[in-house]
Amino acid sequence: MPLRVGLVAGEPSGDLLASRVISGLQQAAPGAVCEGIGGPAMQAAGFDAWHPMHALTVFGYVDAFKRLPGLLRIYGDVRRRWESSPPDVFVGVDAPDFNLRLEERLKAAGIPTIHFVGPSIWAWRYERIERIRRAVSHMLVLFPFEVEIYRKEGIPVTCVGHPLAANIPMRPDRLAARARLGLDPDARILAILPGSRSSEIRQLAPRFLEAARILLRRDPALRFVVPMVNAERRREFEACLREVPLPNCHIIDRAPEPAEGQAEHGGAWPAAWHVMEASDAVLVASGTATLEAALFKRPMVISYVLTPLMRRIMEWKSGQSRPYVPWVGLPNVLAHDFVVPELLQDDATPAALAEASWRALTDAQYAASVEQTFTDMHRSLALDTAQLVAQAILTEAGRVP
Incomplete structure (x- = not known):
């Protein structure tokens, strides 16, 4: 069976990050199927978009409140799809308000979850670490200093570098x-x-x-x-x-x-x-x-x-x-x-x-x-981000020999 990966990206920067992950994953696991919510860069890399990324892109709290009904409908749709037909692994790319909530439900349903791009808990709202612990099987961070934060909290973590550096x-x-x-x-x-x-x-x-x-x-x-x-x-x-x-x-x-x-x-x-x-x-x-x-x-x-x-x-x-x-x-x-x-x-x-x-x-x-x-x-x-993320996905999916 080909590897099946659920993916959600909600911002243009996340779309770019995820597109490179998809490319790296397809090299590591030919035939891998990636599906969920994404943008044009992800789709160009072979992603099956159930909903367009711009449906999640909000600018500020007022915009988020106005669009809450639509966001809830999309959340309910992807959650039901993945709970009824579980992917091998789910990867939430940034968008922590949406993805951590979804990851918590999917992890509780037995689906391994990866969160790519750690929220800035080192600057704001450190208490989110409790939800991260419940929601995330493996955290992938962009910056070396973030690793110690998650290690001391007992959350598996890997620094994958920042794609911009490459x-x-x-x-x-x-x-x-x-x-x-x-x-x-x-x-x-x-x-x-x-x-x-x-x-x-x-x-x-x-x-x-x-x-x-x-x-x-x-x-x-x-x-x-x-x-x-x-x-x-x-x-x-x-x-x-x-x-x-x-x-x-x-x-x-x-x-x-x-x-x-x-x-x-x-x-x-x-x-x-x-x-x-x-x-x-x-x-x-x-x-x-x-x-x-x-x-x-x-x-x-x-x-x-x-x-x-x-x-x-x-x-x-x-x-x-x-x-x-x-x-x-x-x-x-x-x-x-x-x-x-x-x-x-x-x-x-x-x-x-x-x-x-x-x-x-x-x-x-x-x-x-x-x-x-x-x-x-x-x-x-300057690390090989796509390769490191692909390796983490394969490991969580149990596809590494």
Whole structure:
């Protein structure tokens, strides 16, 4: 009988992760059948999607509440299908609110469960460890420091590295990236990444643009490049740009043709990767983009601003007024140090953002130190993720000789 694997991914990042897992699994177990909830990358890898991934993709608590009936219907459908016809193993990719609930039911029904991408219990809501213990047969984490957390709680765990570390080159080529984007090879360039959600654009773009205007007074030749994930985000950013005009600002919402050699680093890149590679420094919203900027070895300034309502909701849900750790940005969390500055909430003033960005752009000794730290970090994350995940799936399914 071919190996049968249930999979649920609920975000674009999870879709990409899961697609590589499927490819690795099919190499390790030819004929393996993967089914459940996923996106276009998973389907391109041969996944049987019962429901589209976007049905689970929600942005914030208000959106989740509005879509709760549909989410419950999908949850009930996949749970009943797998309980009546159990797969050899179930793999939940990120999306912890949905997947941990599902994993708990499936594990109770005797189905081995794997959770891929550990929730950030090291920062928020450590009490979730109790549900994880009930729900998860084997936890797969992206970062080495997470292993000890689960080991001490008696939960089987494997660090599988971060796929981004294999997809981003160890030595980025700034000049080649500028040539692809049609940018001046000799210009000083600041990449501005105000986030991929409407709420992030609203909160961060005006501050980032005001900071850029301050920088422009220091260096009128400074160039700004802003990648956008889609046309809708571009329209929202351009609305901010009309309120805070910025000369020398170049917006990119479509990646150039893949460069020679990119196939060995994950194929076509998103526009943001080209921009990061081309830049001298990055002003960025906290999130996965901070790790991407670190893997491109760029000095950065990390920022984030929550509305008062969202902050109250987060504090209510987590029971915390701040994370357990003193850092928010992933590069700093991994380094256990403030390698790059974090300007959050009231500290995210245009003047402070400009001052920190100026140092990132102009202090060569500082930039070299950051580059070395990020190079070491890149090496620590560069594991064969697809092979390690496939091995864990085969082991839990009892298919390893």
